[in-house]
Amino acid sequence: MDPISAVSEELAEIEGQINDLFRALSNGFQKLEKIKDANRxxxxxxxxxxxxxxxxxxxxxxxxxxxxxxxxxxxxxxNRMLNDRRQSMVKELNSYVALKKKYAVLILFKIIYSSNLASNNKRVDLFDGPAEDNMEENVLLASNMSNQELMNKGNSMMDDTDQAIERGKKIVQETINVGTDTSAALKAQTDQMSRVVNELDSIHFSLKKASKLVKEIGRQVATDKCIMAFLCLIVIGVIAIIIVKIVNPNNKDIRDIPGLAPPAMNRRLLWNHY
Known part of the structure; x- marks a missing residue:
């Protein structure tokens, strides 16, 4: 009789279910080893x-x-026997958990490797035509590789990925540096443009003042020209009268012009009148 059954029927039933699961796990991992397709x-x-x-x-x-x-x-x-049995169960379960982790990594490497080969063939077959046969061959190739080969290939792919990430980081850093320099240059150009705009505003204001001043000067010059023209007319008129008076001193039309004295022969003294 099983010693656990002698202690408790419920414990014996639980142990039986656990043993059934352990057998199913053992058979399942043996079956998993024979399967080649990563999806299955x-x-x-x-x-x-x-x-x-x-x-x-x-x-x-x-x-x-x-x-x-x-x-x-x-x-x-x-009690010691029951605790030992429990620890044995936990130990066996942990061994299956470790197997599960191992196969999970291997399946992941296999899927990544197959996808990588398929993507490479797609790039090549853009010029060579359909690549269904090549893709199937690559999947079979990945399925036929041993676990160690898959591990090595996976590690190599991870190293390549790490190197690509490092290169990407350098490119990002260089891009950030270029962006910083560009931002500084744009800020300097913006400040310069602001100064240019301020100078243009000052020039525009000066031009407005100059235009107003030119208009005022133009009005003054026009006024001065009118005065000068009027004075010229007066001077010409006076000169003309003088010339006429000299040429024709007996002309009665201009004898009473203010500023011109009468001829000496027509003057008479006051005592002569008397």
Whole structure:
């Protein structure tokens, strides 16, 4: 008789369910090793993950039941046996978890490697025509590679990715530096344009003042010209009268012009009148 069955039927039932799950996990990982297609491997690994989750829940139930029985009068050897059994279950489950992580990484590397080959073939086949046969060959090539080869290839791809990231960081930094220099140059040009605009405003204001001053000067010059023309007419008129008077001194039309004295022969003294 199973010693756990002698302690508790419920513990024995839980242990049986856990053992069934362990057998299913063992068979599932053996089947996973034989599968070559990465998508099928991913689906199989998901099913195994669900089984491991159920197994973890049952181990927790087993541990809770053991703790509830520790104060029920069991001897020290029984409690030690139950704790050893629980630790053995946890250890076995952890081994399947480690396998799950290993296969998850391998499947990921396989998918990435296949996608990388497919993308390379797409770039080449833009000139060579359809690449369905080449893509299938690449997938088969990735599926036929050993785990170690996939690991090595994955590490190489990760190194290439890290180098590409570093190059991208350098390019980004150089772009930031160029942007900073450009921003400083634009700021300097903006300040210069502001000064030019201020100077243009000053020039425009000066031109307005100069235009107004020129208009005033023009009005003054026009007034002065009118005065000068009037004076010239007066002077010409006076000269003309003088010339006429000299040429024809007996002309009665101009004898009474103010400023011109009468002829000496026509003057008479006051005492001669008397």
């Amino acid at each position: 491997q991913s689906r199989q690994l998901q099913e195994l993950t669900d089984k491991m989750r159920d197994c973890k829940s049952l181990i927790k139930d087993f541990d809770s039941e053991v703790k509830s029985l520790e104060g029920g009068g069991n001897d020290a050897n029984t």
